[in-house]
Amino acid sequence: MANFDERSGVVPCKTEWGAWWQTLEEVYIEANTGSDISAKVVKCDIRPRHLKIVVYGEVLVDGDLCEAVQPDDSTWTIEDKRVLRVCLSKALATADHCWKSLLTDRYHVDPYTLDEMQKKLTLQRFQMENPGFDFSGATVTGNYQEGGPQFKH
Structure with missing residues (x-):
């Protein structure tokens, strides 16, 4: 059976180099390099609170992470010699x-x-807490910033 993200899709945050998105447990980064790359030209330094990604000597990402990993x-x-994928495990x-x-x-x-990210994480949490149900097609209504969600299935 496909996992929750494969069934429900992702909510990406677009950047100049690609996009990043998250699940309950991980943060994913997808960097489109525009040219063929190999492991020899990539330097990916992942620390608990810092991330640095360098491709062909060009810094794509360098800074303190929002939260610890x-x-x-x-x-x-x-992937396909042109896409660098990073999976950060949330602390x-x-x-x-x-x-x-x-x-x-x-x-x-x-x-x-x-x-939308917060709604997706809520649905993923519901899926984990209720493994017999499929929440991938469910929706959460309401605004997290103003009062919290309301659940609809």
């Missing part, structure tokens, strides 16, 4: 730890996208 459980891969993996930005000072989520 677990570096030993985080990975990066290259705090709960629905109330929805990242508002990738770094503390950059790649902030706009209010609408943040609301």
Whole structure:
């Protein structure tokens, strides 16, 4: 059976190099390099509170993360020789730890996208708490910024 994200889709935050999105447990980064790359030209330094990604000597991301991650459980891969994918394992993996930005000072989520991210994390939490039900097609209504969600299935 497909996982929750495959069934429900992702809520991305677009950036100049690609996009990032999150689940309850992880933050995903997808960097489109525009040229063929190999592991030899990528430097990805993942620390508990800092991330630095360099491709062909060009810094794509360098800064303090919005929240802490677990570096030993985080990975990066290259897909189709042109897409760098980074998977950061959140140190705090709960629905109330929805990242508002990738770094503390950059790649902030706009209010609408943040609301959609929070709704998705809530549905993912419901899915984990109720494994016999499929919440991938469910919706959450209401505004998280103003009073919280209301659940509809």
